[in-house]
């Protein structure tokens with residue numbers, strides 16, 4: 232199984248934020264979801280992969296080739312980028328913009344584009360600036376799916392979409408990945424998107440990778456415990472990634488499922504956490520330790 236993206240010891244500092252020593256591989260042939268709270272560094276990471284932001288240190292390889300600085304055209308051709316930030320000329324129409332973009336891609340397939348234009352109900356005569364947020368994302372997606380990209384990198388692609396199209400788009404992405412040479416990386420705040428289609432989950436919090444795991448294996452690692460407060464002494468509290476207490480008892484996340492089950496199986500309720508619960512307690516726990 233080869234890696235479509237490889238990040239080695241990437242660092243990027245802004246005034247009040249740092250992405251610290253990020254090493255990460257994204258597998259070819261799979262859908263990887265990138266999650267993390269607001270300001271965690273998802274867009275910065277994606278922009279570094281796209282050559283739109285340069286890292287202070289570290290290296291980036293795409294398709295096994297080092298892409299830094301040169302961001303070789305050959306690599307870019309193989310990537311379809313979808314973001315809700317407009318990267319097009321706002322005063323042009325959809326048709327005019329498509330006519331400018333298509334010649335840049337040797338593998339451009341006009342029939343495929345026309346198919347998506349119809350499916351997404353894209354109005355060819357409308358100016359980009361007149362498109363709704365969701366329409367802009369659909370246009371980006373139509374372009375990305377029509378130039379034979381091997382890798383789709385998408386920054387919150389579903390955020391501006393209505394629930395019906397959102398679901399259709401996820402289905403479209405699942406179909407796209409049936410060709411095992413295609414890969415998708417997308418960031419989202421919506422854990423249901425990930426539950427539906429992601430194979431791998433990369434979780435980033437405060438500029439650090441918390442995990443990069445197969446979605447299926449997360450349930451084997453983490454455990455959600457619900458019990459009475461009398462169970463929590465100072466030593467026991469340390470085992471938890473994060474805890475929420477109320478008048479009656481507590482609910483908390485443990486990252487070593489086997490140990491958690493051994494200790495709590497007779498005294499508390501032990502459950503498999505959802506992705507949202509894993510995110511919630513990890514972020515809550517890290518705030519508590521600041």
Ligand SMILES: Nc1ncnc2c1ncn2[C@@H]1O[C@H](COP(=O)(O)OP(=O)(O)OP(=O)(O)O)[C@@H](O)[C@H]1O
Pocket residue numbers: 245246247248267268269270271272273274275276
């Ligand atoms: N050009 C910049 N100059 C200074 N700080 C920046 C710049 N770009 C991003 N940041 C800061 O870096 C941090 C991470 O931002 P980023 O957009 O990568 O987060 P994110 O995980 O995509 O967040 P969200 O989920 O809200 O979109 C934030 O604190 C942001 O203010």
